[in-house]
Every structure is written in C-alpha cells, then in structure tokens.
C-alpha cells in the first residue's frame with residue numbers, strides 16, 4: 001500500500017504560522033502528516049477523523065510526542081462540540097485537508113477505487129448507513145442523473161443513469177468493477193483520465209455528504225478560532241472549493257476576516273509530478289479579525 005503523501009504541506013504550514021505552544025485543530029488528521037509537522041514546529045494538536053483506520057495510523061505515527069496531541073473519532077461537522085468537550089476552544093488555527101487518503105483508496109474493501117475490485121461501498125465513516133451500492137441500486141434515474149451532473153460534472157450523466165437503471169433491473173450492482181465496467185462500455189475513451197472517474201467522485205461525495213459537512217463545519221471553525229487565528233482549507237474538487245471561496249468572501253465582506261489568498265494556492269509542477277493526486281488541490285486561507 002502506498003504511503004499517503006501530504007499535499008501542499010509546506011504551504012499549509014506556512015499559512016498556519018505555527019507558534020511554539022500554540023493550539024491547532026487538524027480537522028482531517030488522516031495518517032497524521034500535517035499534524036506531525038505542526039508538532040515538530042512546537043504546536044499542540046487536536047486531531048479529528050471520521051475513519052478509525054486513519055486514527056490508528058495517526059496514533060502510531062504520533063505517539064513519540066505524548067501530551068502534545070489529542071485524537072478524536074468524529075466528523076468535523078461536530079467540530080464545535082468536540083472542541084468544547086476537549087477544552088480546545090480558541091485555537092490559533094484550523095486545518096482542513098479534505099477528501100480521502102491514499103491508504104483509503106488503495107484498500108479495495110473500501111470500494112473507493114474503480115481500479116480495484118471490491119464492494120461498492122465508499123463510506124469513509126464505517127458507521128454511515130448508506131453505501132454507494134444503495135444509491136446506485138435505488139435512486140430514480142432522474143436523481144442519479146442530477147447526482148452525476150452536480151457532483152461529478154459528468155457529461156454523459158443521463159446516459160450512465162439510464163443504463164444503470166436498465167442493468168440493475170436484471171442484476172443489482174454490488175462491486176466497484178460492475179459499475180466501472182458499465183461506464184467504460186459507454187465511452188470511447190481518448191482522455192488520460194479513467195472514464196469512471198467522475199461517476200465514482202460523484203457517488204463518494206454523496207455517500208459521505210462531503211458538501212453538507214463542509215457547509216456545517218466552516219461557520220463552526222470560524223466561531224471557534226481566536227482573533228488573528230487562521231483557517232486553512234485544501235480542497236480537491238470544484239464543489240468543495242466553491243463553498244470555501246464563497247464563505248471566505250462573505251466573511252471578508254462582512255468585515256470579520258481577511259482572505260490571505262485572493263487566488264488559491266496550487267501545488268508546484270514538481271509536487272504534481274511526485275504526487276499526481278495533488279493535481280486538483282487548491283489551498284485557501286482566512287484570518288479572523
């Protein structure tokens with residue numbers, strides 16, 4: 001399994017402006033890549049993740065710094081409650097490095113990858129009730145079309161939805177390859193990107209309620225941080241980036257904050273070469289007045 005390479009690591013650390021003894025929240029701790037750096041620079045970290053596997057990996061990596069961090073299994077939509085319960089209010093900075101980690105997509109059992117045969121699941125939080133297979137096998141054609149258009153910008157959304165509905169009538173979709181093969185059959189692929197990329201992205205966003213969680217978390221993060229504190233967000237698709245951009249613009253307009261990145265920071269050519277997963281990353285930063 002590939003080790004997860006933290007995206008825009010130097011850039012996010014620079015903007016978090018770590019102060020020795022400062023308190024930070026890593027809302028998406030993953031395997032602890034960003035958190036490790038914050039600890040190395042003398043900060044203390046409250047780390048959240050909705051996936052118990054992420055927290056296990058983070059714990060293994062971080063235990064050399066006892067007393068300097070706290071890890072909690074939680075959705076960042078509940079950021080305010082977790083911060084209160086752990087007495088971690090008024091942090092100096094909050095980091096969101098959204099989406100999924102390499103060890104999650106590489107594990108076929110999670111059903112996130114069209115390249116690996118596994119159950120059509122896609123839940124990052126194993127306690128969530130609805131899987132990708134549930135959506136694919138039960139949503140009406142119109143709703144599937146909308147989902148592929150809105151969350152995946154899939155140009156053949158209507159066709160894919162129609163064929164799914166036709167095929168599931170004879171046999172429900174159970175594996176990642178069932179779905180990836182159907183999408184592949186519908187396209188003459190000339191692009192470098194796998195034809196099922198957009199359909200899989202759309203389903204993952206829906207299953208994990210990625211946009212709803214982000215909408216819920218940003219105002220909470222803003223309430224929590226101290227004056228002069230910063231929110232740093234790394235997004236990986238346009239739906240997420242739009243939410244962050246609009247929230248940051250609104251806060252600046254209302255005179256409550258200043259955007260430190262008018263245009264998003266993107267990875268260098270070098271980083272994209274070393275880590276192709278970083279190619280769609282965008283980093284934005286807001287400083288509370």
Ligand SMILES: C[S@@+](CC[C@H](N)C(=O)[O-])C[C@H]1O[C@@H](n2cnc3c(N)ncnc32)[C@H](O)[C@@H]1O
Nearest residue numbers: 006028030031032033034049050054075076097
């Ligand atoms: C890109 S990885 C983070 C990698 C980490 N920054 C590093 O450098 O190792 C994203 C992590 O966020 C978690 N995650 C995604 N959405 C979440 C949410 N709504 N609440 C909590 N954790 C979430 C995922 O489970 C995953 O572990």
